Amino acid sequence: MSRQLKGLGEEAGGAVRGSSRSGSPGTDDRSERRLSRKQAPKAEGAAGRRGALPGQKEQARGSPRAGSPRRKQVESRRHREELGVQERSTVERTREGRRKRNGRTSLKEQRTPPKKEKEVSKKETQKQRKKHRLPSLASSTSGGESLSEEELAKILEQVEEKKKLITTMRNKPWPMAKKLTELREAQEFVEKYEGALGKGKGKRLYAYRMQMTKKWIKFKRDFDNFKNQCIPWEMKIKDIESHFGSSVASYFIFLRWMYGVNLVLFGLIFGLVIIPEVLMGMPYGSIPRKTVPRAEEEKAMDFSVLWDFEGYMKYSALFYGYYNDQRTIGWLRYRLPMAYFMVGISVFGYSLMIVIRSMASNTQGSTSDGESDNFTFSFKMFTSWDYLIGNSETADNKYASITTSFKESIVDEQESSKEENIHLTRFLRVLANFLIICCLCGSGYLIYFVVKRSQEFSKMQNVSWYERNEVEIVMSLLGMFCPPLFETIAALENYHPRIGLKWQLGRIFALFLGNLYTFLLALMDDVHLKLSNEETIKNITHWTLFNYYNSSGWNESVPRPPLHPADVPRGSCWETAVGIEFMRLTVSDMLVTYITILLGDFLRACFVRFMNYCWCWDLEAGFPSYAEFDISGNVLGLIFNQGMIWMGSFYAPGLVGVNVLRLLTSMYFQCWAVMSSNVPHERVFKASRSNNFYMGLLLLVLFLSLLPVAYTIMSLPPSFDCGPFSGKNRMYDVIQETVENDFPTFLGKVFAFLANPGLIIPAILLMFLAIYYLNSVSKSLSRANAQLRKKIQALREVEKSHKSVKGRATARDSEDTAKDSSKNATQLQLTKAGTMPHSASQIQTLDMKAPGPGTSSSTSRTALPTSRHLLVSRPPSNRPDSGQARPQTHAGRSASRKSTQRPSH
């Protein structure tokens, strides 16, 4: 009997396991059936416990003679149960205990029949089962042992299963009503039996933990939202992206990034140089370098003078010349010259680091998502709508951006599938490059010619305004007309707009670079001129001071008041002059950009928009039309502006502050200008995923702007009467001085040792070797990566072809079994999908599927008949069960009667 029962239980369990996963409607009663069967031993435990208390009481009250041994046993059993110890020490004891337990429960039930009629009816079945088992237990001692353990294991398993069901309830595509009933049932079951297994204690903790995880998830989400909101101008940029495409947005993202970098530089320079100087340095007017000279005093506050950064502006903390060469300032004994030098170096160091780091992270990002290329259009179609959007304006933007992104992809697609005459394109491209090189050479020669002429003009007296400003005028004219010319020529080449943009960027870069270096050369000439005059001015200053203090005709007894700082003759201070040059250039560049936008874009847009009503041709579609956003020009303007900042910041610490303001205003101004007066490009194209091209140009400019600064620091003597390094032979002497005076002597020796060329050259060699080694490693890794990708691609193809075969087969199959409702079919598909692993283990599944393609198809084909079989065979399988249950109940009842009688004896 017991064997039969066991077998049935196993069968039922297996069926339930299968059906519960497949989610067929038969789950309910099946699991119920299994539940009732499984209740047997569990109910034993539960009922036993419940019965234990009254039993004890009864013993204590009514039958003291039977007390001690029995109670001991009861207590030990309870103890064991509570601890969750499943092993029984001896078979005998178990059997005895079980019998006693049974006796006690029945006793209790005998005593309280009228009170809980409901419970009784429920328990009756359990009791019956219990009673039924007694004879079998008695028949075989060892059998009873294995049974109980097995059952316990089964219960454990079942509870686990139910728990799993509770947690995975939301994975099931059931309607809510069914979910609710299932969930309640499962929860009830777990609640009932978990206690018996001694696991109920952890329930509270578990609930608490679940709550905490929920809270944590919510917190993380809120924090992410907060972080997203903290990104400045995100909405503005999204807005632009949705209307103009990602290429225009990439400029604004670049601008934002640049703003962040400049903010850091600004903090560095202001915090470590300007603010200490203003707070602790000598005040304005105390020494000659901090005072406006007598000759300039009258005009020093005029706006036209201030606008040129002369007068009071020149003698302020914004420029190099204002700083004193005192080794330490203030009560903090802050070493300002040292700080000035280190900040100047760290500006470059930080910029280099941040540019290279962002380039590296960009390349990492671009290699990781290689697979998404396979589904460009599908992803766009099915995942681009954000269901969170709940604002009609955002929704409009989203519609626009989806349309734009579709157009971008279509352009890419058409580009890749285009067939054309290769020879003609090649010829045209060579021709275009030839023309552009001619243009570049011409402009280079023009600048050279103009600079030569300006040097001649500078020697002459009373030159006209044009002759004085010829270089600047020619350069800005070149900058204005060459880019459109290049663009016209580039139309010959017929590149994809994304590649075309890169070419355009490279060409304009070459042009701008020429301009920049002519400017630098002219500046260098100026500096050398001033340096050569320095010696004479130095002598004049000395003589003036000497004469002032030693001149006769002054009462010797009273010491002479010191010469007013404004009267002291001073040198030209070439560092400040360079700083002022860069400052002016930055400001004028900013103004030119804004005015160009205002005139070229906004006024043109207004003209086209409003004069269109009374014009003889269509202005909007015809000649002037609206302007497109000039990505290449703007990006390069930004990059070269940054180059100016890097070059100038050493000689004009305030330059970074001006630049921060400039970037801030241009962000708002350009955003407004783009949205108000530009139209999207005719062929909207997607920006390359990493804007490493911009970054590469920026790195190049950074390097190029590092060169002149390094040259001036290393090989030009600082001015004798201005700046933090005055009186030293070279600017970097400040480090040597600090090492000698402020560090212990052995550190000075270490530095001297480190500076030894015998050590530096091997170090450089080592670095080269390391670079070579790492480079070769990365190359081999990327090769391996490409091969793996190829393999995955091939596997996918194989899978595809297998699927197509299988798909046809299943289609035929499903036609055969068309009697099944469509609901059933979808459920089946869903179960198949449910067993499908997530993307993390896709490769594994590919590997598994590839060798045995038949397995998946066979499962899908076998799944259909089995489930149908289950559906059909449920009613008959129910019947024998109930039939068996009846005799059991009879036997159980008689047994219970017997057992109830026993203790009363």
Added chain:
Amino acid sequence: MGNKQTVFTHEQLEAYQDNPFRQRIAQVFSEDGDGHMTLDNFLDMFSVMSEMAPRDLKAYYAFKIYDFNEDDYICMWDLEQTVTKLTRGELSAEEVSLVCEKVLDEADGDHDGRLSLDDFQNMILRAPDFLSTFHIRI
């Protein structure tokens, strides 16, 4: 989700007027497919659209939403409907058909000219931002 709100304000109801698939969502989750939902259907919808719902479940219902003619396959016509709804008809007919062809080309695993649930799930499980976009927050 955190704030206890039992009554929807007018603005909140208005907020979901912008979803291009709102009718499809209502139809999919309503019992008889007419777009009228009982409370249970409504709860169903939010349990699917919640952040906690698993990928597979979301993919299953997303498939149903994009399956406009409810033949258990996403065919060419469904795709065209989707594109037109997503772009508000801003793309020309050739562009729409090009996009639909590309989608079928990419995602159709068994080359039967339509996307089955299998194909769809295979594709959507790789999508980087499907989970982040396919949910509604209340």
